[in-house]
Amino acid sequence: MFKKIKLNLFILVFSFILIGCISDVDENNNRNYDLYSKIMCPVCDGQTIGESQASIANDMKNIVDVYISDGKTDDEILKYFEDRYGTEILSAPPNSGTNTIVWATPLVLISLSFIIFSVWLKKSAKGNS
Amino acid sequence: MSISNLGLSLLVITMNLCIYSIIGSIIGIRLGNSQIKLSAKNAAYCTFFTTLISSMCLIYAFVTNDFSIKYVFMHSNLSMDPAYTWVAMYAGNEGSLLYIALVISLSILLVLLFKPKDMYESEPHLIAIMSGFLLFFIGVMVFFANPFDTFQTNIPSDGRGMNPLLAHPGMFSHPPLLMAGLATISIPFSLITSMILTGTFRNNGLDFVRTTSLIVWSILGVGLLLGSWWAYTILGWGGYWVWDPIENVGLMPWLVMTAFIHSIIVQRRRGMFRVWNVLLIFLAFVLAQFGMFINRGGPVVSVHSFAASTLGYIFLGFMVFSALFCSLIFIANYNKIYSENKIESVISREAAFLINNFFLLAITFVTLWGLIFPLINEVFYNETVTVGAPYYNAVNGPVILLLLFIMGIGPNLSWKGTSNSNLKTNLLYPSLIAIITFTLFFLSSNKPIMSSLALSSIALVLSTIIFEWFRGSRSLIKNGTHWLYAFFKLISNNRKKYGGYIVHISILLIALGVVGINFYQVKIDKVVSVGERIEIGNYKIEIAEINENNFNDRREKVATFLILDSNENIVNTLEGNNTFYPTFNMASIRAGILSSPIEDLYIIPSDFIDNDTMKLIISINPLVWWMWVGGPIFILGTLISLWPRNFNKS
Incomplete structure (x- = not known):
């Protein structure tokens, strides 16, 4: 029975690969909105320029649009704003300098505690059986 | 007597009632005098009526446009839609404190009325703790944030008006539910604390804790979802959820409560995890106070700072006090809480609940860390940073995905351990469906792999539940029952379990909406x-x-x-x-x-x-539609889960 299922599965996966190859991959038209959500509005409380209707936010959105049509990369555009307004203009800190801490801490703590947790779980289970 | 005098006088009376009921309870406990205990209990009952009338005074002042009261002047005006004057009471700091006090006093009343008769030993402790909690809010109003403060001269003819962002149908449901949910975490907290103090943390009490926790948790959950819906209809609040600090402080207690209502099942069934459950409810309570501080103290920048005040230190102080109180209770009574039982198998329902708890707490930790990191960074490195949505999506996203995955595996495991063959039959079809879903979406779109993984996890959980239902009702159908009847019979035979599954389905629907808007917009x-x-x-x-x-x-x-x-x-x-x-x-x-x-x-x-x-x-x-449909299904599942077992027989 398992062999049959495996064969069916193989056929299914294969046909999906075919479908995947045939169906065209559409362009991501949301790139400017992605960038809007990564830049904070400098005069608002906790809003990105995408959410804000302040005139400076609208100006900044225009700059983003112009730079995208100029062919600049996301990093270049974000760097432009960071240089002018400081790191706090970015809606998430870059993974560099002291800001590495904000990214690394959850990763290190969660994986470390998961290891301790699973060792404890196994030990606890063994000690009982 | 003016309405403002009446309102304030009632607050002062409530304050004295609280003090009386705390001192009365303590003296009653010391002397073992049941008459004093009863008197303290009656005082606690009364707090509801005094707070209620005081709240009615404030609402009356709003509805009648009494701009001699500063708070009414600040949060109402003549051109406002009259419907909002009924709810403008909680549009700012002072009035929302009064609303919270009302909720707490009501919960004291309800808990005392509905708690099981055999929980009498812990009752005075319970009354003292809950009255103490109420006393804090009443005290803050009486001494620092009087909602009934008036203009002595130059009474304005029109008010400044409610914050424009609050003029939305969501104002009638989201703020009151969210605030009520956060405030009433004090109910399971006080119940457990009082049972620990009296050494009566047993199963009958635990059932009541479970009931109240589920109610509190669902109120908070619905409040959060309504907030999402509100944010969705408005420009500027990030679509539906933007990981704003004020949103996060509401989410964290809910996550911890979610962990709690799961692990409390293990304590009920197996007598395990007692220490863990106590820690969870303490954490949820302290996080709720932390939320109060973040919301009203204003140390962080937020789009939702409606209740911002200058009282940050008071709320910070209360949060620290709560944390110390919890630690003290925990350390002093550790021996009474400790339970002996250990996990039998890694592949068991108990272990799955623990892993679920682990991921829920991991999400809570990431959320808390992202919230306080800007404060830490500013103090130590003198640099201001923003930790916003892209951070949480990147860090919490994968953890949420793992949690969804566990939701699919966990219910297939049995208590004390599952045999491999059992697991195979239970998981074979769901995992096949999940793999097919993944392949289909991964290959047919250019979306990030996260979206395909999320959709396949949703398929896994959903098919697990459906197969479980199918297996459960099959034996009934074999005996000649109609399949539709069998389906409902199955649910009503094990309401806690299937109510839980229905709640799981609602979470899946919400997840479906999240995937839809995040990846396919x-x-x-x-x-x-x-x-x-x-x-x-x-x-x-x-x-x-x-x-x-x-x-x-x-x-x-x-x-x-x-x-x-x-x-x-x-x-x-x-x-x-x-x-x-x-x-x-x-x-x-x-x-x-x-x-x-x-x-x-x-x-x-x-x-x-x-x-x-x-x-x-x-x-x-x-697919966003499904997110809002998730709300009623969430409530339905909770209600089924809460419905008393032998309702007809008893």
Whole structure:
């Protein structure tokens, strides 16, 4: 029975690969909105320029649009704003300098505690059986 | 006597009632005198009625536009929609404190009325703790944030008005539910603390704790979801959830409570995890106080700071006090809480609950860390940073995905350990379906792998539940029962379990909406004039008209859109509006939404350029409809889970 299922599965996966190859991959038209959500509005409380209707936010959105049509990369555009307004203009800190801490801490703590947790779980289970 | 004097006097009386009931309970416990205990209990009952009348005074002042009261002046005016005057009471710091006090006093009343008779030993402790909690809020109002403060001279003829962002139908449901949910975490907290103190933390008490926790947890959950819906209809709040600090402080206690209501099942069934459960409810309580501090103390920048005040230190102090109180109770009574039982197998229901707890706490930790990191960074490195949505999506996203995955595996495991063959039969078809879903979406779209993984996890959980249902009802059907009857019979035979599954389904629906809007949204913006047509997806949109309405406190511009089908017939009309409030120099921009189970057409007039030209943001948001449908199903599942077992027999 398992062999049959495996064969069916193989056929299914294969046909999906075919479908995947045939169906065209559409362009991501949301790139400017992605960038809007990564830049904070400098005069608002906790809003990105995408959410804000302040005139400076609208100006900044225009700059983003112009730079995208100029062919600049996301990093270049974000760097432009960071240089002018400081790191706090970015809606998430870059993974560099002291800001590495904000990214690394959850990763290190969660994986470390998961290891301790699973060792404890196994030990606890063994000690009982 | 003026209404403001009456309101304040009642608060002072409530304060004295609280003090009386605390001292009375303590003396009653010391002397073992049941008469004093009873008297303290009666005082605790009374707090509800005094707080209720005091709240009614404030509402009355709002409804009758009594601008001699400063708080009414600040949060109401004559041009406001009269419906909002009934709820403007909780639009700011002082009044929302009064609302919270009302909720706490009501919960004291209800807990004392409905708690099991055999929990009498811990009752005085319970009364002392809950009255103490109420006393804090009443005390803050009496001494620092009096909602009934009046103008002595120059009584204004009109008010400043409610914060424009609050003038939304969501105002009637989201704030009261969210605040009630956060405040009533004190119920399970006080119950457990009082049982620990009296050494009566047993199963009958535990059932009551479970009931109250589920109610509190569902109120908070529905409050959060309604907040999401509110944010969705408004421009500027990040679609539906933006990981704003004020949103996060509401989410964290809910996550911890979610962990709690799961692990408490293990304590009920196996007598395990007692220490863990106590820690969880303490954590949830302290996090709720932390939320109070963040919300009212204003140390962080937020789009939702409606209750900001200068009382930060008081709320910070109370949070620290709560944390110390919890630690003290925990350390002093550790021996009473400790339970001996250990996990038998890693592949068991108990272990799955623990892993679920682990991931829920991991999400809580990431959320807390992202919230406090800017404060830490500023103090130690003198650099200001923003930790916003992209951070949480990147870090919490994968953890949430793992949690979804566990939701699919966990219910297949049995208590004490599962045999391999059992696991195989239970998981074979669901995992096949999950793999197929993944392959299908991974190969057919250019979306990030996260979206395919999320959809396949949703498929895994859903098919697990459906197969479980199928297996459960099969034996009933074999005996000749109609399948539909068997289905309901199965649910009613094990309400806790299947109620839980229904809640799981509602979470899946919410997840479906999240995946839809995050990965499959199509968005354009365009400057358009009246009469113009736009095509997006399968929709033809015609800009019909722009109307302007002027009020004393606001200028409202309403844009009407016609949605046409391929034969140029009008199938729907949508309205988006942009209301500007000069007093606040603030605009509230609301979307026109055409919702369907497949996708939402979402049109928002972000900016009016002149009389017939405006800037539109138009998006197609797939599957968001399911997110809101998740709400009622969530409530239904909780209710089924809560329904008493032998309701008809007893």
